[in-house]
Amino acid sequence: MTLKTLLSLREIIDSSIDHLQSHYASKNLDLPDLNEPYSTSPSEAALGDPEIVETLNALVGASYQLIATVRTPFIHVMDGIFAYTLSSCIRVAEEGNVAEILREAGPSGLHVNDIAAQNGLEPTKLARVMRLLASHHIFREVKPNVFASNRISSYIDTGKPASYLFSPNADKYSGTSGVAGFIDHVTDEVMKANSHLWETMSSPEKGHSFSAVHAPLQEWSGTDKQFFWWIELPGNERRLLRYSAAMRATSLWNSPDAILHGFDWAGLTPEDVVVDVGGGTGMPAMYVARAHPHVKIVIQEREQVCEHGIAYWNEVFPEAIKSGRVQFQPHEFFQPQPTLPTNTPASVYLLRTVLHDWPDHECIRILQNLRAAAAPKTKLLIGDFMIPYACPDDSVAARTIPGAKTATAPSPLLANFGKGSATTYALDMAMFTNFNGQERTLAHLADLCQKTGWKPVQAHRRDDTPFGFLVSEPIPV
Ligand SMILES: C[S@@+](CC[C@H](N)C(=O)[O-])C[C@H]1O[C@@H](n2cnc3c(N)ncnc32)[C@H](O)[C@@H]1O
Structure with a gap:
């Protein structure tokens, strides 16, 4: 029965790829290359065509269902519980302006020591972060400890010069799509507060409450203020700025x-x-x-x-x-x-x-x-x-x-x-x-x-x- 399911999933994957191929052939285009920097090209735009998106969802859904079917429950659960490591490593790359540094380095990339010389992080620790990301197809390790950008990592690039971003009072988010702001918002306050989900849900006071001040945010931060008032408190100026940028990025969800x-x-x-x-x-x-x-x-x-x-x-x-x-x-x-x-x-x-x-x-x-x-x-x-x-x-x-x-x-x-x-x-x-x-x-x-x-x-x-x-x-x- 399960093997039959696997075969059905394979059929969905095969037919989805066939559809993708004919979609791109009809436009005389090739799929965007994972190893190339992101660009607003017709090839990239074609992935968002309404007639293909359902096919892509089926392809992703079938691929992941296949993974869940063939992996041991132990590994599948482990992958789930360690998912936070991906979030926190993306934050390091984002806050450390690694996408901007590697854009300037070009396709051959940069040794982690040279990346670290620009953003001030400890190079062997940064290498481990970068390797975890590269293993999830965010950045590439092109030679041992040499990292380069790819299609996904360059998407989080603000396009601003790295030297400017390291200058005092640099404004990372203005004039951008807001993706960098969205990443920083989610991988900072949202992720930290979400780690208190259980404590909130099992709390006698907050668990069954629908008050806007009984969310994991309050459990984590200790504030008694609703999010929009909390984020305006002195000390949260940077958070407010990037939240405004993050809201621009919500347009990208569709x-x-x-x-x-x-x-x-x-x-x-x-x-x-x-x-x-x-x-x-x-x-x-x-x-x-x-x-x-x-x-x-x-x-x-x-x-x-x-x-x-x-x-x-x-x-x-x-x-x-x-x-x-x-x-x-x-x-x-x-x-x-x-x-x-x-x-x-x-x-x-x-x-x-x-x-x-x-x-x-x-x-x-x-x-x-x-x-x-x-x-x-x-x-x-x-x-x-x-x-x-x-x-x-x-x-x-x-x-x-x-x-x-x-x-x-x-x-x-x-x-x-x-x-x-x-x-x-x-x-x-x-x-x-x-x-x-x-x-x-x-x-x-x-x-x-x-x-x-x-x-x-x-x-x-x-x-x-x-x-x-x-x-x-x-x-x-
Ligand atoms: C998720 S954002 C959506 C922004 C925008 N509608 C969009 O789609 O990009 C929610 C917005 O509600 C605003 N907001 C929150 N509380 C508000 C209030 N009491 N009165 C007016 N706006 C409020 C926030 O400042 C925030 O910009």
Whole structure:
């Protein structure tokens, strides 16, 4: 029986590779080379094509299911419990600017002593970190103790000169995609706090609580403040800066322009105003602003983030801010909606990756505030991961909301493609860790909408990503 499963997995792997090959052949391209630096090439872009991503998920899911099937349980569990070593070694490379040093060294790489001479780390310890990473296809060991970049390691390169990054007050994250900031955020406070998951879940006070201050973050740091207030405390300045950068990188969890397919933006008129509630520094809004120049956008955020956001837009898309087409408005979303700077009602309230930061009762407060300010034609647009079950989804929401159904993986894969979608569950744990929040199923999001006077009318989901958009309309009172 198990051998039969292995053969079925091999068939999925074979047919996925065949599909990949014909996909690339049809474009006259070759796959990106793991040993070459990352570049924004057509070959790299082709991996993100919606028609191929499900195939890739099946390939990854089948490969990992095959690994789990053939390895001894001991080794499989050991691999799991030591997974943290990969996170902490990635952090060392990131904080030590190794990707930048090795970009400047070129394809033949650099001896670890010369890397260490630049970043000040102890060379034999750094070599061990680099070897662990190279064994996971992040960097290459091209000769003993000589390391070079590869496609994965160069992806975390900020593109800035290494000498600049080692100068006092260097700003590593500005003008970048935010990937480096995301790595530092996750491998520092999130990983450390997550190591207190058991202590939090078994705590008589916190275990059954959904308070936003009863997360592993508080258990680890000893703070009594919710994440967003904790990160603004003196001493956390660098953490706040990189968190803002990290939020830009969240656009990379799906194809960056996914937001363009999450709503009928073209149907809006120049009089319409999109209010991006908790919009961060405005990376997702920027996709809309660039693709639909007629749309007015107000990004509502906490005051400090507005300042980072304005600086970011002034750097990368100044005309949108200078013309007033895009504006930042300091606003706390637990307070009633303020009058917009446009003096008009909102046409769309966008909540992208906001609700996942909060437990249900806080989401209800946010949604109620928006419902109270909504005009009859205002739409609510939630963009969030719609976390799949590990089995087929037969929920009422999946069956009744137009656009809600997504593909189920072929047997013997898990319905959610297993490892092919596993980062979604890691993100869910990160939400738990920082906020006592969570990624939700579509049914859960739809339920929150219904409870706060919003009727879900359309989902925009794609088979290639668990990230989706849910459009709701005000339920008349
Ligand atoms: C996960 S980020 C999402 C940012 C943005 N929507 C995006 O998709 O990139 C959540 C945002 O909520 C903001 N936020 C948290 N608490 C807030 C509050 N009480 N009022 C307004 N914004 C808040 C944070 O500053 C953060 O930028």
